[in-house]
Amino acid sequence: MKILSIPMNVPLLDLKAQYARIREEVRVAVDRVLESQQFVLGLEGKTLEDELARYCQTEHAIGCASGSDALLLALMSCGVSTGDEVVTTPFTFFATAAAVTRLGARPVFVDIDERTFNLDVARVSDAISPHTRAIIPVHLYGQCVDMKPLIEIGAAHGLPIIEDAAQAIGAEDRTRRAGSMGTIGCLSFYPSKNLGGAGDGGMLVTNDANHADRLRMLRVHGEQQKYHHDAVGINSRLDELQAAILRVKLANLDEWTRGRQRCAQNYDQLFTDAGLSEQVTTAYVRNDGRHVFHQYVIRVSGDRRDALRQHLRAQGVGCDVYYPVPLHLQKCFADLGHSRGDFPASERAASETIALPIYPELSQAQQEYVVGAVRDFFSG
Numbered sequence: 001m002k003i004l005s006i007p008m009n010v011p012l013l014d015l016k017a018q019y020a021r022i023r024e025e026v027r028v029a030v031d032r033v034l035e036s037q038q039f040v041l042g043l044e045g046k047t048l049e050d051e052l053a054r055y056c057q058t059e060h061a062i063g064c065a066s067g068s069d070a071l072l073l074a075l076m077s078c079g080v081s082t083g084d085e086v087v088t089t090p091f092t093f094f095a096t097a098a099a100v101t102r103l104g105a106r107p108v109f110v111d112i113d114e115r116t117f118n119l120d121v122a123r124v125s126d127a128i129s130p131h132t133r134a135i136i137p138v139h140l141y142g143q144c145v146d147m148k149p150l151i152e153i154g155a156a157h158g159l160p161i162i163e164d165a166a167q168a169i170g171a172e173d174r175t176r177r178a179g180s181m182g183t184i185g186c187l188s189f190y191p192s193k194n195l196g197g198a199g200d201g202g203m204l205v206t207n208d209a210n211h212a213d214r215l216r217m218l219r220v221h222g223e224q225q226k227y228h229h230d231a232v233g234i235n236s237r238l239d240e241l242q243a244a245i246l247r248v249k250l251a252n253l254d255e256w257t258r259g260r261q262r263c264a265q266n267y268d269q270l271f272t273d274a275g276l277s278e279q280v281t282t283a284y285v286r287n288d289g290r291h292v293f294h295q296y297v298i299r300v301s302g303d304r305r306d307a308l309r310q311h312l313r314a315q316g317v318g319c320d321v322y323y324p325v326p327l328h329l330q331k332c333f334a335d336l337g338h339s340r341g342d343f344p345a346s347e348r349a350a351s352e353t354i355a356l357p358i359y360p361e362l363s364q365a366q367q368e369y370v371v372g373a374v375r376d377f378f379s380g
Contacts, residue, residue: 012318060212063238067188071099084133139168142294172290259360
């Protein structure tokens with residue numbers, strides 16, 4: 001494949017291109033909600049819950065206001081509280097550990113696998129103590145954690161597993177969908193997600209009827225009967241406008257996922273053709289799963305990542321780092337007592353990774369331009 005160098009702007013994500021294809025359907029859906037004047041816990045939300053439960057291979061789905069709230073509600077449903085510990089990864093978005101801390105519990109970090117950037121399951125057992133109350137694996141960038149051994153560890157210790165699948169709707173581990181394998185799965189509909197709304201939104205999925213009932217109660221201030229509160233919950237509902245828009249998008253999700261996968265395969269080939277195998281490590285894909293490529297992340301060894309980011313932006317290529325500071329080194333978690341060097345794989349990932357543009361509408365020419373810009377950086 002010939003790599004083009006014609007100047008152009010390639011955004012990291014182009015939501016306008018997505019909207020252009022579904023504009024009329026979205027407007028019909030929004031108008032349907034406006035005509036009904038039912039905005040909270042109505043038919044659109046219930047129908048989306050049913051559709052997403054089927055999509056995620058679970059018995060139940062419970063809408064909420066955000067992916068962050070989904071994590072909080074899941075931990076609440078599992079009884080996590082002050083003095084408890086929750087095992088998770090330090091290489092993830094802030095919300096994963098923040099939800100633990102908000103309940104007075106302590107996140108206990110386990111380092112990541114160098115190839116997948118996901119939780120290193122082989123290290124989890126060593127992190128479990130008598131205070132451990134749950135495990136949160138994060139399916140980062142759209143690829144599932146190796147869940148089979150993790151589920152076995154959870155079962156051996158009697159610990160619920162809360163899947164942070166905010167970046168991984170539709171991803172699979174051995175044909176099982178993200179969110180369906182643990183006790184509760186947490187989804188995010190932030191606009192940039194593979195299934196994104198027109199604002200914040202989230203969903204919890206589970207095969208446990210008791211947890212489903214408790215989550216429905218917790219999301220409405222712990223209320224089962226109006227003005228009668230059985231527990232102290234929170235206010236976290238997925239509104240009807242978001243649900244209606246998400247239903248339109250859900251019908252397109254598998255097609256969009258295939259588009260992302262094609263883009264990822266194309267990137268792999270373009271980097272090979274460009275002779276960049278020594279400078280760039282492309283995305284690793286497990287052969288027993290389905291990667292949905294929420295992000296296409298490459299690794300640049302040494303100390304050249306930040307310079308590459310500056311170069312790409314100067315060339316009109318959108319890019320970003322997910323995430324530049326692992327959680328154990330964040331100022332707000334200083335009381336956990338960690339220091340640099342505690343989780344070396346996470347720290348290397350934070351200093352070496354960079355996400356490139358990936359979305360179904362990304363063209364061949366745009367991808368060639370992106371890889372050409374990377375090639376020019378290393379040949380300059």
